Amino acid sequence: MRILNLIPLLIIVSFVVFMFVHIIPGDPARLLAGQDATREEVELARSVLNLDKPLLQQYFIYMSGLFVGDLGFSIKSGASVAQIISDRILPSLGLTFASIVWATVVGMLIGILSATFRNRWPDQLGMLTAISGISLPNFWVGLVIIQIFSVQLGWFPTGGAGSWQSYIMPSFALGAGIMAIIARFTRSSLVESLKQDYIRTGRSKGLGKGSIVFGHALKNSLIPVITVTGLQFGFLLGGSVVVETVFSFPGLGTLLIDSIQFRDYPVIQALILLFALQFILVNFIVDIIYGFVNPKIRYD
């Protein structure tokens, strides 16, 4: 049922991205044929790109290409876009995964500590960390930690994705904002749970603080935390473009920026679609997890 609801959204999103190549200024056919191409060459490029066909037919060609993994060809290198993307996708996924994992673990820990020691110094420190994390420009964090840990201390490589060590600093810079948001939501959600009657019951039965927080309250606080993690995933995808640029990380983000500088529209188009699909997919998964964590919610 949920999947059925998703289909119209996917169709509209793909159409919007498809239209991208039609609203850009300039003629994509001329761009492909080159600056000093003859009229015939431009026309040839136009038919290669199917731009001479009616718009709807073009959309169908584009969509049927998508289903078999045909995303067109790069204007810059002539290689297939699917190939270019598949070379870059693994480092990016690794980076995103590393960021979300540490951000969730640390964010929830800070949130739990803050809620347990509400209005005392661990709470104040935790929330100060959180609001600073949301306010930090991730590219600046990246540049500062490169200066400290690579240039001065020499602990980590300044960029690239050659070894696991080269993932540490980018995932730190990328995850800091999400960590902060998760910490704030865990705290407020847990504070809310701790006010409930069943917690008072537990306390009156003589349960310890740890058992109350971890055994009872936390489970019920997870739902908003999961939702917000899903929503913030988009923030992570966007941030990856910036952070990858800072660390010269060979992922999809740097590919996007390179392609924009070269006006390599087929690659830009495919990447924007891919980012949107990832975001939709993650929110879809979050919806499903939601149902598992809280069986009261059933989609029917």
Place this chain on the structure above:
Amino acid sequence: MNTVTMESPKDLPKRKSRMQKIVKEITRKKVTLISSIFIMILIIAAIIGPWITPYNPAAPDYSNILSPPSLAHIFGTDAYGRDIFSRILAGTQISLSVSVSAVLIGAVIGTILGLVSGFFGKLVDKLIMRVCDVLFAFPDIILAIGIVAILGPGLRNVVIAVAFFSVPSFARLVRGTTLEVKEQLFVESARSMGASRRRIIFKHIFPETLPSIMVYFTMSIGTTILAAASLSFLGLGADPSTPDWGAMLSTSRDYIGSAFHVVFFPGLIIFLTVLSFNVFGDGLREILDPKLKD
């Protein structure tokens, strides 16, 4: 005519006391107070900054390049020998006006869409919300990058791109409040008295949505400053020669190894600015929306 004279004396003291209450609440919490003072300094700097810079922010001084912070140049100088403090001061206007105007455009369009969507419901509502869903499917920065890729780089296009991705959030927020307010008794009575739909929307429903719009507006300024700085950093925003904060970081990153201060200070000011808007927004939310207080 009678209604006008009857309304104003009753409304005026109430509104004034509410404003006074907000100001009192702001001064009560220390962090909110500090952040509001910092924001005021920023606003003053944005207005008069370009006239009070100690050095000409655009004039190169090749005898004095990349010099570290000193008494003469408290934030040091950049790769062209330009005073970094003067550039940050002059750039306050650019950075603040870009984000404030982007959020303002987004808020106005989003609020109107939200009011219309929530008030009229049915097909209009479905259509507007579907468009919002589509916009939400694209991560903010990716959407902005896509728009800048279409329109070309430059600050004006950054404003358009950032305004674009702020619209759906405001629309959704305002729609939610509109749906709640619409059912309340005073709207019902206004309707029964024959008030026009436009009057009901703008005179009765809109004021109720204002507190949450104000909170979200303040919070959005922080996010927007970050987004605009990110775009400039990626080379998609401000022209590298302008003293925009993001552009300053972008042009100076090549010198980070030899002169850390060229990167440190512009980033620090972005951080402090965003932080104070976020802290202030948090404080404002606690005051205007007591439901969220814990």
